[in-house]
Amino acid sequence: xxxxxxxxxxxxxxxxxxxxxxxxxxxxxxxxxxxxxxxxxxxxxxxxxxxxxxxxxxxxxxxxxxxxxxxxxxxxxxxxxxxxxxxxxxxxxxxxxxxxxxxxxxxxxxxxxxxxxxxxxxxxxxxxxxxxxxxxxxxxxxxxxxxxxxxxxxxxxxxxxxxxxxxxxxxxxxxxxxxxxxxxxxxxxxxxxxxxxx
Numbered sequence: 001x002x003x004x005x006x007x008x009x010x011x012x013x014x015x016x017x018x019x020x021x022x023x024x025x026x027x028x029x030x031x032x033x034x035x036x037x038x039x040x041x042x043x044x045x046x047x048x049x050x051x052x053x054x055x056x057x058x059x060x061x062x063x064x065x066x067x068x069x070x071x072x073x074x075x076x077x078x079x080x081x082x083x084x085x086x087x088x089x090x091x092x093x094x095x096x097x098x099x100x101x102x103x104x105x106x107x108x109x110x111x112x113x114x115x116x117x118x119x120x121x122x123x124x125x126x127x128x129x130x131x132x133x134x135x136x137x138x139x140x141x142x143x144x145x146x147x148x149x150x151x152x153x154x155x156x157x158x159x160x161x162x163x164x165x166x167x168x169x170x171x172x173x174x175x176x177x178x179x180x181x182x183x184x185x186x187x188x189x190x191x192x193x194x195x196x197x198x
Contacts, residue, residue, distance in 0.1 A: 001044040001132040004110055004124060013108040014040060018133020019095050020112045022050075022141040024087055026165035027175075028158070028184045029149050031082060033094035034140035035073040035102045035109075036133050042068060049128035050138040055146070062143045065136045073102030074144055083187040092116065098137075110134050156181045 005016050015037060023031040045068070050058055066072060075097025082090040095116060099109075109121035110131050116123065127134040146164055153161035157178045163171040165183075180186070 001047060001130065001135060002042075004122065004127070004131040005038075005133060008108055008110075008122070009040065015105055015107045016133060017099065017102065017106045017109045018127070018131050018135070018137045019098060019109055019114075019116070020128055020134050020137040020141055021091050021094060021114075022138070022145040023165070024091055025167075026185075027167050027171065027188055028079065028165035028181065029152065029160065030076050030078045030145065030183075031087065031090050031094050032141045032145040032148070033075045033091070033098040034137040034144065035071075035075075035095070035098040036065065036136040036140060037070045037072075037102065037104055037106060038068060038133055038136070039070055042132065044132055046132060046135040046139065049126075049135060050142040053139070058139050058143050058146075061136075061139045065140060069136065071102050071104035072140060073098040073100065073104075074140065075099070075101060076144075076148075079183050079185045082185050086187070087185075112138070152181075152183055156183070 008016055017035050017037050019033060019035045021031055021033040023029060075094040077090040077094040109119055110127055110133055111121055111123050112127040112134050113123055113125045128138040149160040149164045158174045159170060
């Protein structure tokens with residue numbers, strides 16, 4: 001889980017940031033990115049990407065990452081902005097906000113297969129399974145977004161605490177039953193794909 005970081009350090013990059021996002025695919029809610037910097041002597045303590053972990057494991061790792069990291073930044077872009085600039089650009093904006101929130105100097109960035117020009121970066125496919133920094137960012141982003149969606153579940157009749165806005169059978173049924181909410185992404189062609197009315 002450190003081979004990418006080690007190869008970059010051999011090239012002279014010491015302050016390496018891992019960035020990852022959560023929430024590109026849902027029909028509702030924000031996209032959230034996280035940026036994480038670990039000290040150079042960090043030992044691996046995450047061995048898979050956040051999607052393969054249980055909620056309990058992610059929450060435990062969330063606190064551990066906060067303890068071990070030199071800095072953690074979070075960037076959030078809501079559904080209205082996603083509709084205005086599209087999900088790809090909104091994802092990059094959330095990454096930029098996470099980087100700004102980091103409030104720390106860095107030399108190089110690792111992303112999970114997202115081009116992040118003009119920032120000095122390495123875009124790696126499945127980086128959350130190969131880079132500790134990106135794996136940690138994945139956990140932070142996922143936990144933060146899940147908590148946001150759990151709060152939305154207390155405001156709207158949809159079970160956002162369960163499906164987190166993803167196009168599950170339950171979510172599709174709830175859209176048909178209750179209609180859409182202000183946090184639904186009206187621009188997503190998934191509504192047409194799933195024959196959902198907006």
